[in-house]
Structure formats: structure tokens, C-alpha cells
Amino acid sequence: MKAIxxxxxxxxxxxxxxxxxxxxxxxxxxxxVLPAEAxxxxxxPMTPAKIELGKKLFFDPRVSVxxxxxxxxxxxxxxxxxxxxxxxxxxHGQRGGxxxxxxxxxxxxxxxxxxxxxxxxxxxxxxxxTNSVEMGMKDHTVVMTRLGAIPxxxxxxxxxxxxxxxxxxxxxxxxxxxxxxxxxxxxAYDRYIKGDESALSEQQKRGMQTVLESGCIACHNGASFAxxxxxxxxxxxxxxxxxxxxxxxKYDLTSDTGREQATKNPADRNMWRVATWRNVALTAxxxxxxSVATLDEAVRVMAKIQLGKELGDAQVADIVAFLGxxxxxxxxxxxxxLPGVDGKTVVPVDPK
Amino acid sequence: MKAIxxxxxxxxxxxxxxxxxxxxxxxxxxxxVLPAEAxxxxxxPMTPAKIELGKKLFFDPRVSVxxxxxxxxxxxxxxxxxxxxxxxxxxHGQRGGxxxxxxxxxxxxxxxxxxxxxxxxxxxxxxxxTNSVEMGMKDHTVVMTRLGAIPxxxxxxxxxxxxxxxxxxxxxxxxxxxxxxxxxxxxAYDRYIKGDESALSEQQKRGMQTVLESGCIACHNGASFAxxxxxxxxxxxxxxxxxxxxxxxKYDLTSDTGREQATKNPADRNMWRVATWRNVALTAxxxxxxSVATLDEAVRVMAKIQLGKELGDAQVADIVAFLGxxxxxxxxxxxxxLPGVDGKTVVPVDPK
Numbered sequence: 001m002k003a004i005x006x007x008x009x010x011x012x013x014x015x016x017x018x019x020x021x022x023x024x025x026x027x028x029x030x031x032x033v034l035p036a037e038a039x040x041x042x043x044x045p046m047t048p049a050k051i052e053l054g055k056k057l058f059f060d061p062r063v064s065v066x067x068x069x070x071x072x073x074x075x076x077x078x079x080x081x082x083x084x085x086x087x088x089x090x091x092h093g094q095r096g097g098x099x100x101x102x103x104x105x106x107x108x109x110x111x112x113x114x115x116x117x118x119x120x121x122x123x124x125x126x127x128x129x130t131n132s133v134e135m136g137m138k139d140h141t142v143v144m145t146r147l148g149a150i151p152x153x154x155x156x157x158x159x160x161x162x163x164x165x166x167x168x169x170x171x172x173x174x175x176x177x178x179x180x181x182x183x184x185x186x187x188a189y190d191r192y193i194k195g196d197e198s199a200l201s202e203q204q205k206r207g208m209q210t211v212l213e214s215g216c217i218a219c220h221n222g223a224s225f226a227x228x229x230x231x232x233x234x235x236x237x238x239x240x241x242x243x244x245x246x247x248x249x250k251y252d253l254t255s256d257t258g259r260e261q262a263t264k265n266p267a268d269r270n271m272w273r274v275a276t277w278r279n280v281a282l283t284a285x286x287x288x289x290x291s292v293a294t295l296d297e298a299v300r301v302m303a304k305i306q307l308g309k310e311l312g313d314a315q316v317a318d319i320v321a322f323l324g325x326x327x328x329x330x331x332x333x334x335x336x337x338l339p340g341v342d343g344k345t346v347v348p349v350d351p352k
Numbered sequence: 353m354k355a356i357x358x359x360x361x362x363x364x365x366x367x368x369x370x371x372x373x374x375x376x377x378x379x380x381x382x383x384x385v386l387p388a389e390a391x392x393x394x395x396x397p398m399t400p401a402k403i404e405l406g407k408k409l410f411f412d413p414r415v416s417v418x419x420x421x422x423x424x425x426x427x428x429x430x431x432x433x434x435x436x437x438x439x440x441x442x443x444h445g446q447r448g449g450x451x452x453x454x455x456x457x458x459x460x461x462x463x464x465x466x467x468x469x470x471x472x473x474x475x476x477x478x479x480x481x482t483n484s485v486e487m488g489m490k491d492h493t494v495v496m497t498r499l500g501a502i503p504x505x506x507x508x509x510x511x512x513x514x515x516x517x518x519x520x521x522x523x524x525x526x527x528x529x530x531x532x533x534x535x536x537x538x539x540a541y542d543r544y545i546k547g548d549e550s551a552l553s554e555q556q557k558r559g560m561q562t563v564l565e566s567g568c569i570a571c572h573n574g575a576s577f578a579x580x581x582x583x584x585x586x587x588x589x590x591x592x593x594x595x596x597x598x599x600x601x602k603y604d605l606t607s608d609t610g611r612e613q614a615t616k617n618p619a620d621r622n623m624w625r626v627a628t629w630r631n632v633a634l635t636a637x638x639x640x641x642x643s644v645a646t647l648d649e650a651v652r653v654m655a656k657i658q659l660g661k662e663l664g665d666a667q668v669a670d671i672v673a674f675l676g677x678x679x680x681x682x683x684x685x686x687x688x689x690l691p692g693v694d695g696k697t698v699v700p701v702d703p704k
Contacts, residue, residue, distance in 0.1 A: 059430055068425070068441045078411055079690045084697040089420045093445025281694040285701065295695030324694055333687045338431045342633040342676055343647030345436040349637065 030212075032223045033190040034278070034328065038107030038180040039231060044122060044173045046180055050160045054178030056153075056336040057171060063143055064135035066091050067347035071128070071175065075103035077182060077333065080282035086290025091136040097256055099290035104330070105278045107180040108224040111234035114288045116273045117262035119232040121176035126168060140168040147171070149346045152339030184279055184328025192325070200325055207322025210315055215307050225277035225326065236271040239288075240305035247301045251291040258288065281324045296320050382564075384575045385542040386630070386680065390459030390532040391583060396474060396525045398532055402512045406530030408505075408688040409523060415495055416487035418443050419699035423480070423527065427455035429534060429685065432634035438642025443488040449608055451642035456682070457630045459532040460576040463586035466640045468625045469614035471584040473528035478520060492520040499523070501698045504691030536631055536680025544677070552677055559674025562667055567659050577629035577678065588623045591640075592657035599653045603643040610640065633676045648672050 040046055057063065058077075061070040074088040075081050081102035088100045098114050106112065112124035128134040129143050137143045147153045148166050157165040160174065189208075191199035200208070211217055219237050222228030227235025240253055248254055259268035272288055285291070286298035299319050303309040311319070392398055409415065410429075413422040426440040427433050433454035440452045450466050458464065464476035480486040481495050489495045499505045500518050509517040512526065541560075543551035552560070563569055571589050574580030579587025592605055600606055611620035624640055637643070638650035651671050655661040663671070 061428070062436060066441065067435065067437050073420070076413070076690075078687050080692060083419065084414060084692075084699045085419050086701045089418065091445075093443075282692045284693075284695060284697040290701070293696060293701065320695060327694075330689060335430050335685045335687055337682060338428075340432060340436075340634045341636075342679075343636060343672060344645060345636045347436045349438045349642070349645065 030217060030221055031193050032228075033193050034105065034183065034185045034187070034223050035108070036183075036185060038105075038183060040177070040180060041120060041122065044176060046177045047160070049156075050174050050177045051181055052178075052336070053156050053160050054174035054176070055333075056156075056338055057147075057175050058178050059336050060338050062146060062150075062338075062346055063129055063137070064091050065137050065142075065348075067345075069135050071103075071125075074100040074128075074134075077103065077330075080104065080279045080330075081106075081182065082283050084284070086285050088134070090131070090134040094133040094136075096131075096133050098288050099285065101275070102279060102283050103179055104182050104184050104328075105224050105276060107183065108222070109226055109273070109276065110229040110231060111273055113262075114272055115259040115262040116234040116236060117259075119234075121179050122169075122172045125172040125175040125179075144168055144171070146346055150339050150341055156339075181331065184330055187278075187328040188325040189322075190328070201321065203318055203321040204325045205322075207318035207320070208325075210318050211322060214303065214309060214311070214315075214319075216302070216319070219274045219306075220277050227274045235274050236268075237274050237306070238270050239272050240270070242305055242308045245304050247305055251287060251301065252289060253287070253291075253305070256289060277323055277326050279327050281320075281327050295323060299323075382569060382573055383545050384580075385545050386457065386535065386537045386539070386575050387460070388535075388537060390457075390535060392529070392532060393472060393474065396528060398529045399512070401508075402526050402529045403533055404530075404688070405508050405512050406526035406528070407685075408508075408690055409499075409527050410530055411688050412690050414498060414502075414690075414698055415481055415489070416443050417489050417494075417700075419697075421487050423455075423477075426452040426480075426486075429455065429682075432456065432631045432682075433458075433534065434635050436636070438637050440486070442483070442486040446485040446488075448483075448485050450640050451637065453627070454631060454635050455531055456534050456536050456680075457576050457628060459535065460574070461578055461625070461628065462581040462583060463625055465614075466624055467611040467614040468586040468588060469611075471586075473531050474521075474524045477524040477527040477531075496520055496523070498698055502691050502693055508691075533683065536682055539630075539680040540677040541674075542680070553673065555670055555673040556677045557674075559670035559672070560677075562670050563674060566655060566661060566663070566667075566671075568654070568671070571626045571658075572629050579626045587626050588620075589626050589658070590622050591624050592622070594657055594660045597656050599657055603639060603653065604641060605639070605643075605657070608641060629675055629678050631679050633672075633679050647675060651675075 058071040061067050061073070063070065069091050074083045076083055081104035082100045086099055087095050087097060089095055101114065107121060112118035112121060113127070118124040118127060126140065129137050130139055137146075144166055154166050157170055161167075161170045188199045188204070211220070217225070219227060219235070229235040236259060239258070240248055243254070254270055257269045259271040259273075260266060262268070281295060284295060285293050286295065287301075292298045292301055296316050299316050300311055303311045410423040413419050413425070415422065421443055426435045428435055433456035434452045438451055439447050439449060441447055453466065459473060464470035464473060465479070470476040470479060478492065481489050482491055489498075496518055506518050509522055513519075513522045540551045540556070563572070569577070571579060571587070581587040588611060591610070592600055595606070606622055609621045611623040611625075612618060614620070633647060636647060637645050638647065639653075644650045644653055648668050651668050652663055655663045
């Protein structure tokens with residue numbers, strides 16, 4: 001029962017609050033707006049130089065073993081921060097088992113990765129570089145040796161972090177600082193909550209009421225609609241919470257045991273970090289394995305396997321319309337210039 | 353003997369021109385500066401909207417069969433317009449046999465591709481999308497169907513090209529228009545030619561004199577140092593021009609027969625479009641197969657196999673220093689926003 005405690009808590013909060021109205025909705029209530037800035041750890045304040053370095057590293061394919069995969073390959077910030085694929089493709093054409101989550105607004109998530117195995121963006125950034133099916137570097141030393149062969153990077157790390165600044169922890173700090181700029185404020189939903197009644201269509205307003213009444217927001221709450229837990233603690237839910245529907249097999253929902261893979265604790269079997277709704281209209285396909293192709297089907301499946309509800313087509317359409325109102329304004333960005341080495345490459349000719 | 357005719361022509365021109373001096377060097381002479389603008393075909397004038405559409409298409413990985421490879425994957429404009437690899441990696445981890453040439457200043461090349469099989473950028477842009485080891489689309493219809501599933505692209509093609517504008521030819525025109533903005537003016541060399549004596553070091557000036565006296569500029573001439581032939585005609589050279597050195601085997605210089613692959617004409621065996629020197633310090637590794645790792649070795653090999661000269665270490669260092677002066681100013685660019693489709697992806701779940 002522990003898993004549905006947040007649901008009961010929120011449900012009671014909603015019931016006692018009475019009928020919802022925009023005028024009474026404060027940013028800290030069940031309908032918060034996206035904050036203008038993301039929180040940073042005390043030991044990693046954001047500075048323009050650090051953000052710029054992080055942007056370069058985020059876009060640099062040379063942090064992968066064969067020089068083909070950058071952070072942006074799977075978390076494409078020119079799209080919606082993901083890669084439009086079911087599962088991503090890493091070095092040597094390899095594929096992982098989980099769908100690339102969007103990097104936009106990841107700064108607001110309570111933990112990182114689908115299974116929450118990283119407490120924050122700094123921890124997360126150190127993972128993919130040495131994952132054999134993602135960037136394929138042997139270890140962090142190889143990553144930093146590669147970057148250390150590029151004098152302009154060495155200088156930039158030292159300018160940002162001081163002498164001896166070229167370390168994997170600082171690599172992660174720079175990338176995380178850049179990622180904390182990847183926010184999408186000012187969605188139609190946010191404008192509506194701030195008082196612009198015309199920002200949502202009537203259908204979107206109906207969908208908003210439906211996600212409230214159906215219980216979706218028991219989990220999809222907070223500024224990112226991914227649970228308002230304190231940073232680092234993680235907000236998880238079992239999927240399917242109500243097993244036994246035809247969807248379990250159809251979308252292969254249980255063979256990847258989720259957080260149990262990270263903790264080795266059977267209590268975490270099929271537990272997953274709650275996914276954000278921000279820009280969800282643009283991050284198809286859906287679910288941890290990318291097995292659900294469309295947003296309307298994702299809504300239908302979630303209602304059934306998490307809430308035991310069979311939604312009608314009109315309800316699904318209303319919810320999908322509301323979710324579309326969570327597409328925000330993507331920041332305009334300049335392209336970084338990746339430093340090189342005169343007269344040679346740092347990528348091995350035939351990387352294994 | 354036909355292959356060395358341009359060499360003899362230029363050599364005579366140089367000899368009759370007498371000793372070179374910066375003051376007498378006009379942009380149309382043997383030491384031209386990079387023009388501020390690239391020429392466009394009459395039927396494809398550059399417009400801001402067309403350039404912006406072309407930039408989106410250039411960065412969009414969804415023009416590849418599995419949604420992983422964009423033009424920018426191998427012609428990375430955040431680096432020096434190539435991918436720092438010997439040969440590029442396409443869809444499904446496949447590798448081609450030739451090194452990705454830089455897209456910067458490609459607008460000035462007399463023909464496109466290493467073997468000149470495309471007369472201009474428009475023709476070039478239609479190739480990689482359907483190359484099985486590059487982007488892997490079955491045919492151009494599949495490419496345009498994919499893009500046609502994205503309403504914002506359809507609208508943008510029609511805004512730029514008129515009703516029914518979503519065609520592969522217009523795809524190519526837009527990409528080519530964007531590529532014609534990828535110029536790197538204002539290198540140290542260009543500033544020197546324009547009269548700034550201090551723009552080059554003494555070593556670079558010695559290197560400049562050496563490439564003149566050694567005969568390198570018999571082929572590496574014109575604004576792009578890749579031959580000043582009229583657009584579309586192509587400027588080719590046989591490599592090795594003087595076969596028989598140990599380099600032929602060491603760097604596997606003859607097994608790919610170059611332009612003969614495109615024309616099926618034995619006279620074109622081992623003929624290659626002359627490569628640009630612009631930004632050459634940043635485009636290692638070198639040669640059509642990326643087999644030569646460093647610029648100093650590339651200089652040594654070229655002198656031997658094309659000019660029959662064994663350069664001393666000091667001469668090589670001088671030439672490499674001069675080539676470094678051809679690194680230009682890369683344009684600052686904003687990232688495009690790639691349009692999506694609400695609630696679904698256009699990339700097949702399991703693309704073959």
C-alpha cells in the first residue's frame with residue numbers, strides 16, 4: 001500500500017480544497033507553474049563560463065569512444081530533449097533497453113534516470129560516457145585523457161574550476177550547470193495558471209479537470225508533473241500498479257524490473273521514477289521501453305494499469321489536449337564551438 | 353600528361369609573375385582571399401527563410417532511416433565541418449570508405465564529393481539520404497513522406513517554395529542555401545593578404561613561400577586552395593601522381609580508384625577532387641580514406657607522391673604553420689528548432 005500513499009494524500013488534499021478554480025491556484029498548490037530557475041547544489045553554482053563549457057561538453061561527440069555519440073545525440077535539445085526513438089542508439093549501432101528521457105526540465109526531477117539511480121544531474125552526467133552501449137568509454141580516466149588532449153578544454157576547465165580543474169566531477173558539474181538552463185517556461189498551461197483564461201481551450205480545461213478527477217495528478221504533480229518530492233529523494237511508482245491487463249504483455253511492461261535493477265531490492269521491482277508531463281506531446285514514443293507509440297494510447301494504458309479506469313475516447317482526447325498545453329517555450333541557443341587540436345584528431349582511428 | 357597540365361600552367365604563371373609580394377597580390381591572383389559570399393545557382397537564390405529551413409533539415413536526424421544520423425553527424429558545424437574520424441559512421445553502425453570532407457566553404461568547391469560525382473551542393477545534398485551506409489533511406493519518396501508527416505515542415509516548404517513545395521529538389525535547394533552560409537572568412541592568411549603584415553608569423557611566411565616554390569599551389573590554388581576551376585567543372589588530380597613510394601601501401605592510397613568509381617572511365621583511375629586547405633589544420637585525419645593521422649605527415653606524403661620531393665623537417669613545419677593560418681572565423685549560429693508532431697514520432701520503432 002505504501003506505493004499509493006502519495007495518491008491518497010493528494011486525493012484528500014484535493015477533496016478538502018473544494019472545487020478548483022484558477023484564481024485560487026498558487027504556484028505551490030496542486031497546479032504550480034514552472035519556476036523560472038532550477039535549483040543548484042550548493043557546491044555547483046551556475047556561472048556563464050561553466051554553462052558555456054557544459055554546453056560544449058554536451059554537444060561534443062568526442063566524449064564517446066568512436067567520436068560519434070554526444071549527450072545531444074539522445075537528448076536532442078533542437079527537438080524536445082529526446083531522440084524520437086523507442087530506445088536510443090549508442091556507439092557501434094548498439095541499442096539500450098530504455099527510452100531516452102527528455103533533458104528539458106530534468107533539473108526539476110527528484111532523481112535522474114528512469115530507475116532513479118542518480119540523485120541529481122551531476123551524478124547522471126557521469127553515467128552514459130562509460131556505459132558500454134551508450135558512449136562506450138572504458139572508464140572516466142579515458143574520458144578525461146581524451147579531453148585533456150585538447151588544450152583549449154584544459155584551459156577552459158582551469159578557468160572555470162581552477163588549477164587541476166580537468167576532472168570527471170567537474171565535467172559532470174559543467175554539464176549539469178548547462179542542463180539547468182534547459183527549461184521550458186511559459187506553456188499555455190503556465191499562462192493559464194497565471195491568470196490568462198484564454199490560454200487554454202475549453203477542451204484543454206476539460207482535460208485538466210479530468211486528470212484531477214481521475215487521479216492522474218496523484219503522481220503527476222509538482223512543477224514538472226513528475227512528483228513534488230525533495231531533490232534527491234526520488235518519487236517512484238510501480239508500473240503496472242494494477243497488473244493483469246492485456247497491456248502488460250502487449251507493451252512488455254514487466255520484463256524490465258526498473259528500480260530493482262539499481263537497488264537489487266525486490267521491493268523495488270517494476271518501480272519507476274514518475275515521468276514528467278512537461279513537453280510530453282513532443283516526446284513520443286512513451287513508457288520506459290518506448291513501446292507505446294502515441295500519446296492517446298499512453299493515456300489509455302496509464303488509466304487502466306495505474307488507476308483501473310477505462311477512459312472513453314472523449315476523455316482521452318481531452319486529456320491529450322491538456323497535455324499539449326504543457327509544451328513550453330524552448331530557449332533559443334547559440335551553437336557552441338568545439339575546440340580542436342591543430343593537425344590531428346583525438347579520436348582513435350579504429351576505436352574498439 | 354593531361355593530369356599535370358594545370359600544374360604546368362600555374363607554374364609558368366608563377367615564374368613569369370616574378371617574386372611574390374603581398375602588395376601586388378590581388379584577390380584574383382595566386383593568393384586570393386575568401387570571398388565574402390558564395391555564388392548560388394540562378395534557380396536557387398538564398399533567402400533567410402530558405403536558409404533557416406535548410407538549417408533545420410541539415411540538423412534533423414529524422415531524415416535517416418532510424419532517426420540517428422543528420423547531415424551534421426558527419427559534417428559537424430560545431431567542429432570544423434567534419435567529424436574528426438577517418439571514415440564516418442552511418443546508420444546501424446555502418447562505415448563508409450571515405451573520410452567526411454568539411455562542409456565549410458564547400459560552396460566554393462568546383463564539384464562535390466571526393467570523386468566529384470555531384471556538380472554542386474544541390475546535387476550533393478540528395479546523395480547521403482539514400483546511401484545505404486549513410487542515412488539508409490530506401491529512396492527519396494520515403495524521405496519526403498517522412499518529412500511530409502510533420503505539418504510544420506510542409507508549411508515551411510510551401511512558404512519558401514510555393515504550393516506543392518515539399519519535394520526532394522527543394523529539400524536539396526534549402527540544404528544547399530544553408531551550406532552557402534558556412535564560410536570561414538578572415539583567417540590570418542586573409543588578413544595578411546589584405547595588408548596586415550603582422551597577421552602571419554615569420555614561420556608562416558616562410559611556409560607560404562615554400563608551398564609556392566615547391567609547387568603545392570599548382571593544385572591548391574584559388575580562394576579555397578582546391579583549384580580555381582569554374583563551378584561544376586571539377587578540378588581533379590591523380591593521387592599518387594608519382595606512384596611507387598612506400599606511402600602507396602602504407603596508407604592504402606590506390607585500392608579506392610576514386611573518380612573512376614563514379615565515371616567508370618579507366619582514365620579517371622585514382623583521380624580525386626583536389627581537397628581544400630581552408631581549415632585543414634582542424635580536419636584531421638587526412639586523405640580520402642582518412643589514413644594519414646597528422647597534418648605534418650600529410651604534407652610529407654603529398655610532397656613525395658605528388659611532387660617527388662622529400663621535404664626536410666623544417667620545411668614541413670613551416671608549411672604546417674602556414675596551413676594553420678588558413679583556419680578562418682566560423683560563423684556564430686543559433687540552433688534550429690526541429691518541428692515535431694504532437695503525440696507521436698515519425699521514426700519507425702524498428703527501422704530496417
